[in-house]
Amino acid sequence: SKEDFDLAAIYVSDAQYNRNIFFDTSPQAATMLVELLCLLVFTIRLVHYAKVIPRDKFWKDPKNICIIVILMLTLADMIIYGALKATNYYALRWSRVLRPLLLVNVTEGRQLRRAFRSIRNALPQIFYVFLLFMFSVLIFSLMALKLLGKRGLKTIDGAPYFTNYLEIVFDLYVLVTTANSPDVMMPAYNASFVFAIFFIIYILINTYIFMSVFLAVVYNNYKKYLKEEVRQLVRAKRHKMVRAFAVLQEQREEGGGPVVTQANWNQVVRLVQPDISNAHRELLWSVCDDNNQGSIGKVAFVQLADLLNIEVITLKSRPHPFHSVCPAFYLSAPSRLLCRMVQHRAFVIMYDIIILVNAIFIGLDEENPMIANSEWVFLALYLLEILLKLYVFEPRAFFSRHSFWNWFDTFIVISALIATIVNSAVKSSGGYTSRQILDIVFILTVSSFRFRTIINTLIRIGPAILTFGQLIIVVYYVFAMVGMELFKGKVKFYEKDSGNPAGAYCGNPLLQGTDFAKLNYCKNNFNNVVSSFILLVELTVVNQCSGFAAVTHVSARIFFIIFHILVVIVIINIFVAFVLEAFFVEY
Amino acid sequence: SKEDFDLAAIYVSDAQYNRNIFFDTSPQAATMLVELLCLLVFTIRLVHYAKVIPRDKFWKDPKNICIIVILMLTLADMIIYGALKATNYYALRWSRVLRPLLLVNVTEGRQLRRAFRSIRNALPQIFYVFLLFMFSVLIFSLMALKLLGKRGLKTIDGAPYFTNYLEIVFDLYVLVTTANSPDVMMPAYNASFVFAIFFIIYILINTYIFMSVFLAVVYNNYKKYLKEEVRQLVRAKRHKMVRAFAVLQEQREEGGGPVVTQANWNQVVRLVQPDISNAHRELLWSVCDDNNQGSIGKVAFVQLADLLNIEVITLKSRPHPFHSVCPAFYLSAPSRLLCRMVQHRAFVIMYDIIILVNAIFIGLDEENPMIANSEWVFLALYLLEILLKLYVFEPRAFFSRHSFWNWFDTFIVISALIATIVNSAVKSSGGYTSRQILDIVFILTVSSFRFRTIINTLIRIGPAILTFGQLIIVVYYVFAMVGMELFKGKVKFYEKDSGNPAGAYCGNPLLQGTDFAKLNYCKNNFNNVVSSFILLVELTVVNQCSGFAAVTHVSARIFFIIFHILVVIVIINIFVAFVLEAFFVEY
Ligand code: NA
Structure with missing residues (x-):
């Protein structure tokens, strides 16, 4: 029936995008400030929840209990604070520290709770390494006290140097954070270079080795956690696809397992992805039904969610126009050397460095004529790059529908060229313009285009x-x-x-x-x-x-x-x- | 024959310890200082090599050529330097920078060359990220110039603040190293807190994200390199075992593959590991020959190298003496609670913290009677721990041959107890002693025992x-x-x-x-x-x-x-x- 197909389509679509409908109905962008400031909202929310959710479920959820306790503590704090202030006593609004816990415990704070859980899991191991780290700091402090305490050294302020054990512990702890380096070591070093070795060993062990070990422990835990998360995601995806299969399945042969026919499969795929082309859909079917039986079992059906995510691009291989027009020239040794050079990694790096130099030039003195004219050189270089690429790559492939970045690049360079021409015309006719803002925009866009692999990763995280x-x-x-x-x-x-x-x-x-x-x-x-x-x-x-x-x-x-x-x-x-x-x- | 067995034993033994005889004949502890200072040694070495090694091989090795070039450059430098000095010109001993290359290129520098290779492999990727990082610094510098350059702000020295582009680039680069934080931001922050946001975003992106990305790139490359190394090691091990097998193999059945008989196998194992017990050897054989055929094929033989590395400990499970003597008491609820507590993780952590507190106390003022007497409390606590463990664990197992650390622990605590008693006796009779040195030794040994898992790892690296x-x-x-x-x-x-x-x-x-x-x-x-x-x-x-x-x-x-x-x-x-x-x- 129609409803069955709709239901199956929803399951497949959920599995495809790893969606979790139950959670995603509430908006993710938490209204944090409001939530922090306004306890009232929380109370209303909670009362509302208590009415909607069955009573026993409501009281079993630690989140709700946590919120109630915090609200009551905050109320008590406000009353005590008011009373103490009214009688002119010193009062402390201690409950303010609890407020973030409210944020953590609402539904929107799911991501945050997860991060907290990840930290909590790592804590025992971190604590263990921290104990050893503290030992190391304490032992080094003791050695410092014995080595330096009785030599009568002074700091620049004239205070006695390394005579108090707890002061030494603190100073050496701060040295781990590198905040007081090299000041903390200078009085000892001035006395003799031998003491510098003590500090170098200390830094090696406590700043470099121990901090790396902390990272190792945290990272290890994080990886474990991430693996579990991925496993759950895969399980959820499979579960949804199995449910979609259960809706669509029918018994075709006797003794054989349940199957989904090509007709039903087609209908679901069309529902899930209405804009899919017939050729693409048939390609997917032939991947699923590799034995050409006209129907697929559970295992083949389950992979549909992943198949739908694969992008299919059809590429036509055509020779370069120059190749057709004058092959003798285009295939000559110098021409082929040029093609190899342009396709080489070093060509890309060279242009990356040119942009870097351009970025340096933009910030330099605008009034200097050499620097002001350098922009023409850079523009010529950028134009040359596009022309070289058009010479090497087939122009229709270069400007194809999928090569968005090539379009973008050409657009940027040509508009920069126009802007520069307009700008110098305005300037020579006496008008004042600042090129630099324009230049910054230009460099920003060009560099964002250049480094899109890294930038895409940064955007994804x-x-x-x-x-x-x-x-x-x-x-x-x-x-x-x-x-x-x-x-x-x-x-x-x-x-x-x-x-x-x-x-x-x-x-x-x-x-x-x-x-x-x-x-x-x-x-x-x-x-x-x-x-x-x-x-x-x-x-x-x-x-x-x-x-x-x-x-x-x-x-x-x-x-x-x-x-x-x-x-x-x-x-x-x-x-x-x-x-x-x-x-x-x-x- | 005897020789065959010896040869096979050498192959197996090499495979077991991942030894590489060809390289390990030269001492690893490079005589670095001598090598750095004494060019003569290098020349003699090289001449010697040139005589020993066939001529074409000698000239094909880039290491030798590199050494010759450096030696000649150094000689030229010395002559030029001497000539210039003699005629009172300014002279530069530029060849000194080349000296470390000598160190890298000798046979003993193998580890070092490997590290250099690992760096060289990572360089292209690091360079690419570095380009983007420099872009980011340049763009932020431009923004800083536009935002702050024309506000007439001054640094604490009264110098103009953020008016020169290249100065800004340098200052922001140093900010990435955190060396001038927060000084570089204070003038802007004093003008308005809004500018602080600029610096916070800068630090987030360039100090935290980019530095992590650098680590990621380097780490990724390092992992790749390490995997290749492990693969080579495994291959070399397998190769050696196959050669050992080839020496020992015989054809037993017609049509079957070559095998090694139990008698030959036993002889080789006894040669490789003379101190192995008969029971242990038979256990290993039964693991290899799991079908009980009296002979093993190549596949089973190859794993011998790994099997020999497995330590086998025989443990006898015996009830605790208290259990036998008075079970009613030992199995009572409080006694079992005590056992559970001592075996709990928290018990270990509690004692770790006690040692930490002890380490703090040692550094505090010796003259304070409370602190001077605290050592008795700590000693009592350590004794209590040993007694509790003896109560919970079977004493013969606790003090077994393999539980070296338990012996060590008990020895340390008892000698500390004796030392403390002797010390206080000497003190009360008027003699002067410093307990602190003793205490430091004590804490060092106890803590090294406590954290042996981490410390073993540190020692291994x-x-x-x-x-x-x-x-x-x-x-x-x-x-x-x-x-x-x-x-x-x-x-x-x-x-x-x-x-x-x-x-x-x-x-x-x-x-x-x-x-x-x-x-x-x-x-x-x-x-x-x-x-x-x-x-x-x-x-x-x-x-x-x-x-x-x-x-x-x-x-x-x-x-x-x-x-x-x-x-x-x-x-x-x-x-x-x-x-x-x-x-x-x-x-
Ligand atoms: Na720092």
Whole structure:
């Protein structure tokens, strides 16, 4: 019946695109900010869910319970905070740290929950390596204390160097992040070059070997997880195709298994992919029914989902027009050498380098006539490339329907040529124009065309990078909230024009004369969410935290060490593992 | 005959240990320093080789030709240098850069040549990604110029900020190495937080994504190379076993293939592994001859090399003495709970953490009585662990011949206990002793025992790390030589006690007031080989080079950029790929 075909078509189409209808009905682009700010929405959602979903199912789902607990804790926190503030006590909005958990627990956070699960699975192994890593840091600290502690060395600030064990542990931990290299080693190195060997061995073991081992552990776990995911996907695809087969099957011969006839198969394929050509469809059928029996069994039917994804392009091999017109010339030795040169890898690389040089020239001084005229040279080179390619490749194949990029390339070069001519005409008639914006657009498009293999890969991993973005934002949010509680208002930024002398020490006398103030880091503070987030990005790259320990207490360093462990050792490594895997699949 | 058996035994033994007799006759520990310094040795070697090896073979080997060319170039360089010096002209010992090539081209440099080959294979792909990466840096530089160039911003030194295109390119390149983060972004960030987003996107793309892609490309190539190597190894092993089989084979049945009888097989196995027990040998035979025919074919014989590598341990399962003596108590619920707890993973982790805390305590103030007495607590905990394990595991199995680590553990704890008792006795009788050295030894041994899985892996990758060490040293040597030509004597270090005022600006007025002098980096110079090497290690970690551009010319930065590309992007990534692969094999 019609309904059967529709149902089968839906199964096949789902299998073809690995869709999961149950989940995809809710929009993926989570309205994150709204969700973070508006607890009310969550309550309404939850009440709505509780009404729709059967009671026992609702209470069995840990997500719902988690949301209820968070909502209640937040409410309690708000009441306590209000009461304490009203009676002028010091109050802490501790529940803010819980907010990201709301984000993680809603349906739209599925990707995010998956990423969290992947981290949780890797944690025991990471912890084990981390223990050994901490041992190594501690042993090296002990050795440093014994080697350097009693030599009376001083740092540039005149403070005693490597005399306190816990300070040494912290300094050597920061050395792993490379933030205080080479400063931490200079006093010892100035005393004798022999001590430099100690630091070199330390860096080799703890920065290079251990950080690689962390990556190895995280990557290994990630691969395991990914394999399981692919296995599930394949299973789901097969399951759907089997269900489609069950709808369409009929018993043809006695004793034989159930089959799908060519007529039914054709109808389903036409429903799934209405724009498929008859030739293409018949090709697919002949692949499935390789014994020419007029019907196919389950095994042959199941592969349809993958077959539909294969793109079929018909290519006609035609000789080059020059070849037909004047073969003696086109087949002569110099002409053939030219063809070989243009088809060589080095030709592509040469033009890549030409574009690179062009990109350098664009940024240089516009007023210099040599640089201003160089654009003509570059344009001539680009035109030459197109002409050479047209000479070597058959023009109709070069400009065929499927060779989108060749069209694009020619279009870009010709429009750049026109723009340059128009521009120089306007300029010579006295009008002012800036070529550079035009040039940037040009270089951007040309280079994006050149490197489309890599760029396509980067674009393909884009959505997953967004998942990592969410993950990072959740973790940053928690640290921003804790950081704001700990350090809010301790470091202040004054505009340069304000003339306030406190600007020289970030509004905190404790920072007077410190590197933090000298390097003008005052805007790196936890005073609001935006600057907290920017500071956390900086801390991810280089863990600079001496300023915050100075304005509060030495133990504030623990906050920065935990941040480094969680973000750099765990999350950034997962990100690297992810990029690695994405590239291995592509290459 | 006896000779046949000996020959077969040598083949099997070679296959078992993947030995390659032809290469292993020359000592691996290359006498590197001697080889570097003494050209004469090379000449003598070469003359000797030329006499021993047939003439046509000698001239076909690129290694020999390479050595001859280098020797001749070095000689020419020495003559030119001497002549120029004699006539008081400026002379350059340029041939020094070639010296490492000598090291690479001798027989002992086989590992090193292999590493170089692996790099050379990866270069085209790295170059392609590098082009795109440079594009990205250039495009971001152009955008930075447009965004920030005309706002009149100033750096902390009061210099104009982001107005020169090539300066921006360099600054953003250094940002990729994280060396100038967050300083390079602070002026823009101070102007408006919106500009921080520009830098965050830049870091995401160029520091995180591109550096991961470089790792991916290098790693991918490395894996390919490794697979080929393993394949060759397996082939060589098979080849040797087939030759051993050819020596021993006999025709037993008519029409059947050649076989090796059990008697011959036994004789060979006894020759290869004289200490093998009869039971073990019979077990191996029964694995090979699974049809009990008294003889084995080629296929079964070939696997002998792998079978010999399998360790066979006989374990007797005996009940615990407590179980036999008083089962009611030993099998009671609390006793079984205790057993389960001790066998749980958390028990191991708990004790790992206890050792970690112990390592922290050792470094703290010895005079504090609480800390001084804590060692008794730790010792009691370690003793408790051994007692608990003896309670749970069968003591004879725990202290069996194969459980070396259990013996070791018990020995360490008991000797630490005795040492602590002796020490406190000496102390209470007024003698001075330092417990800390003892403690460090103790912690080192205990932790090495604890983490033996990871440490074994690290030890196993040790020899390969040495190969990388050679590779790095060759590259460092070239850069040290070039660096010494460019920067020798430009930066000088004065001892603090010398009282020379030039020490404040490293003996070069151009450095007066620069960060380089302020941070006391004077000893980071290229004045001799040792300080050059230490400086290059520092540059590998964090690419700090502003000082050297200041004392010579802006273009000196090119030296540091090339160093970063070669060492960090190529070699360090190969190192990371290598550690990753080593861990994937182990885990
Ligand atoms: Na760094």
